[in-house]
Amino acid sequence: MRRVGDVTAQAASAGSPAPEPAPEPADTVEVAVATPEREQPYAALGLRDEEYARIREILGRRPTDAELAMYSVMWSEHCSYKSSKVHLRRFGETTTDEMRAHLLAGIGENAGVVDVGDGWAVTFKIESHNHPSYVEPHQGAATGVGGIVRDIMAMGARPVAVMDGLRVGPLDAPDTARVLPGVVSGVGFYGNCLGLPNLGGEVVFDPTYAGNPLVNALCVGVLRTEDLHLAFASGVGNKIVLFGARTGLDGIGGVSVLASETFTGSAGGGGHKKLPSVQVGDPFAEKVLIECCLELYRDGLVVGIQDLGGAGLSCATSELASAGSGGMDVDLDAVHLRAKDMTPAEILSSESQERMCAVVTPENVDAFMAVCERWDVTATVIGEVTDGENLRITAGGNVVVDVPPRTVAHDGPVYSRPLARPDSQDELQARTTAGLARPSSPADLAATIERLAASPQLASRAWVTEQYDRYVRGNTAAATPADAGVLRLDESSDRGIALAIDCNARFCLLDPREGARLALAESVRNVAAAGARPVAVSDCLNFGSPEDPGVIWQFSEAVDGLAQGCVELGVPVTGGNVSFYNQTGTTAILPTPVVGVLGLVEDVHHAVPHGFGPDGDAVWLLGETRDELDGSAWAGVVHEHLGGRPPRCDLAVEARLAELMAQGAAAQLFSGAHDVSDGGLAQALVEAAVVSGRGAAVTPPPGELDLAAALFSESAARMVVTVPAWAEADLARLCVELGQPAARLGEVGGTALEIRGVDPLDVVELATLSASTLPAALGD
């Protein structure tokens, strides 16, 4: 809203420091040619000697200040993927045409787009905003949500839901009480105010995240296939329109400071007038921008569109220009500013939020402006597509940037960093859980189940998720604590989608390759629990420093595991994000490749409910349990132990389970389901009982396992389902048909969870235990 925006702008300038000396004249191309020897602060901007030399070679002269700012942000790790590119290629190389069949857009676009039939397409992506969320948890997390939402808007889609994967230090660590509530309030503040239901996600506590929390935000959007908009600028004479919020001094150099090199270093020009590097979000501005963009798409007024995120205008102009056929002229004097005396470099590097850049044909400019006016969105033509080859940017009538755009956006350095399996890996894997004492008496087993249920790792996340709106827009058929969020795509059809994100980073430390496959397996299982068929993957790869050979080994292994796993499942990776330098001092975080899976639900009314069905229904366990306690929640919570090998991961078996769930759901055989993962069968039963408010009487499946292994093992490819009596024969037949191992455990009913060999557990008491842990630490 312009009126209110003006008030804010005045307030901001009124609050700025005392009058400053007049700025120095901007460094122009002409000056750069004339002063080749001028010293430039490239190292402080995060560029290495050889990178700076390469820029001079490309331009045949020294870069101007503005050009240096552009190259430094665009060649940062965050924007250029310079350390990860050689590994990420393997996703593309392993994706077959068959996997790609339903992809309308894949890696390289703002977000992958999947054709889901009936003319509908779905786009989704996960992105990290880790470092800003440590510096300023509330704004860091809020702008993380804002950024991923704009990525989805840039595909021509209406954003329809968000999820978030949060990782922080131990619940009782002093800083967690600052970081977690701040992050949660930021995610809620932004998402709630945008009117996007939050379907759930993860909250994980581990000491390695204490100095480096992870905030991974997912957004999903829906569009008609004909509305797909890709970011490109072609058509000589087409106008470049910058619209949304004004451009200010906030977040300058954010990407180069936060995603590259050391976290504590300072960088970027501007010095005295620089505002905090963490951007400040205004979700109201973004909500209005969303509605404005959707109206622009509907009226066919946009040729190409690009969001402004990390690296701001530097990124948007160079990416739009290099994706088009010609050159581009941009005049920075036309950019609406909210601070005085901003230099060209500052305008190009600003990461002010809630801005978009569109390519519009000249005849549509008036109609475009009219739509922006209706939504009170500030919009300005800042340039046009030319028949030249370069991106030319002027300020005050002088040329301050004149570069081949591809050299900024795509031809950044690529490093094959040295990698080496850490020497400690063998020792870690040799330190198994074999020697740990296991409970065996009914009382000890019951006490262990209660201890796990109340542990920070497994306790109820309601303290977090009750701060998020899950109802808005009226299409949410399931949200947390369900295994997967389920969303109706459109009111007129019953078609829906299911979404889950997951990663057990403890498994990834023990074996990054298997751990990444297990993360994929668990996300697939989560959407399968709702009866959905998995169709696409997005990932958010959070790792330590790529300059550490051990970390690059973890990264390479995880990429291999994930790429290969996707081939085995026939499901493509459609996009994602890499976050490096997640470490405190020299201690890296647990390798954390978070995997998001999108599933399709034929009819949302047939999606399988979470938890137990009604009293009297049979409880079945699908899948096989092995003695796999290494890396388990039991080992972590009870013995503070992390070592050995993660559970075996067989994705063919996982796919079979998902197929059985989809067929069973279509036939409406299931009254409830819950996947078995952290905490094993015991925790799955506890969660199902608590969420349903019902007990059950069950006997763990017969076999050679001791009760502790049967209850706490975290073998993959397992699901607890409940089935009405009439459907049991059908389920048994389906299991035989697909070769799915299954066992009938007992029946739903009563007020206690009665597991044979374990003292009975009152469901209300379990619920209280589980619900009390987070509030006790973070406040009611």
Add this chain to the structure above:
Amino acid sequence: MSARVGVITFPGTLDDVDAARAVRYAGGEAVSLWHRDTDLQGVDAVVVPGGFSYGDYLRAGAIAARSPVMGPVVEAAHRGLPVLGICNGFQILCEAELLPGALVRNAGLRFICREVRLRVENSTTAWTSGIAAGAEITVPLKSGEGRFVADDDTLARLEDEGRVVFRYADPAPNGALHDVAGVCSDDGRVVGLMPHPEHAIDPLTGPGTDGLGLFTSVLARLTAAA
């Protein structure tokens, strides 16, 4: 002909699609009203939906209460037009002085999204006449500034005149005085509440269908009057 219910969209309004859907589910026709409209298009009732109108700038509901569309709404309300304010809509109606009291930051200072049970204390208003007095309904509450406050005299008057329409059946999670979840104007035509009946109209997407009663109540009355 079904009754026509206006649903206002301000910049930042979020639950307008839900409110319009609730009107349709109840058998009415939903008419979109824009914040810049100065004509109510002859609607028979108005819903002011939830969200963050104008980004909650200044104070939740304060700017929306002074927007162009609210002029004719306030005028029509004084002549007896049924108006329902939900969540931010309730805040707007308080700011527009159609309803007494104010909504302030939740006692715990955090946003709360959960299903709550409400006791319907007055079943004679335009929006509750189809619901049995004393009935309990379950609807979602989702707000950060939902704590109803008023001075002692106003509270006493509201209680005496039976103008507390909805009360939290359990202690108010947001610390609302007297556990007040919703109130009405002295003629019972204007009702505001913090929880969201429009999110409880279909078991697929909400806790049940308890919220539909508000919309069927007003439509039944409008149809009978026609």
